[in-house]
Amino acid sequence: MSAPDGSPVGSERSIGQLFASATTEMSSLVHDEIALAKAQLKQDVKRGATSGGAFTVAAAILLFSLPMLNFALAYGIRTWSDWNLAICFLLSFAANVLIAVVLALTGVVFAKKAKKSKGPQKVAASMKESAGVLQNAKPHPRPELDRDRERKAVEAVARSSS
Numbered sequence: 207m208s209a210p211d212g213s214p215v216g217s218e219r220s221i222g223q224l225f226a227s228a229t230t231e232m233s234s235l236v237h238d239e240i241a242l243a244k245a246q247l248k249q250d251v252k253r254g255a256t257s258g259g260a261f262t263v264a265a266a267i268l269l270f271s272l273p274m275l276n277f278a279l280a281y282g283i284r285t286w287s288d289w290n291l292a293i294c295f296l297l298s299f300a301a302n303v304l305i306a307v308v309l310a311l312t313g314v315v316f317a318k319k320a321k322k323s324k325g326p327q328k329v330a331a332s333m334k335e336s337a338g339v340l341q342n343a344k345p346h347p348r349p350e351l352d353r354d355r356e357r358k359a360v361e362a363v364a365r366s367s368s
Contacts, residue, residue, distance in 0.1 A: 235336060243329040253320035260313035268306040275302055 219227075279298030284291055 236333075239329055239333050239336075246323070246329065250320050250323050253316055253323065257313045257316035257320060260309055260316060264306045264309035264313065267309065268302060272299070272302055 276295055276298045279301060280291065280294040283289065283294040283297055287294075
């Protein structure tokens with residue numbers, strides 16, 4: 207088993223290796239978040255297109271089929287019953303409106319689903335959460351030995367330059 211940078215897991219890794227590993231993992235996380243956002247946006251666009259298509263079909267049916275369907279249905283009702291022709295035309299119109307209402311309601315349902323979907327907002331919140339965790343991360347304090355060495359080195363440089 208090895209770390210993302212190829213070094214064995216149990217071995218000591220340098221700060222540079224740890225930083226490179228963290229950078230690689232962060233880059234991978236950002237790319238995955240972007241891919242997730244694209245997938246969710248694609249799904250939202252499909253829902254919106256389905257909604258628009260249902261509204262368009264409802265309007266087309268109402269516009270283009272009304273005259274022909276009204277005449278055929280009205281004369282059919284007149285043939286099967288001895289009702290007044292005006293009542294037969296009203297019944298045929300009501301049938302067309304009923305079909306258009308069903309299609310329009312289908313469009314409303316899909317539009318609400320597309321509007322209710324919070325895909326991009328979820329991804330943005332997730333990315334902000336990841337950034338917040340990284341901002342709050344603090345490095346481990348260095349041992350006192352390293353600080354003493356640094357102070358002595360600074361003093362030695364200061365003495366040699368004066």
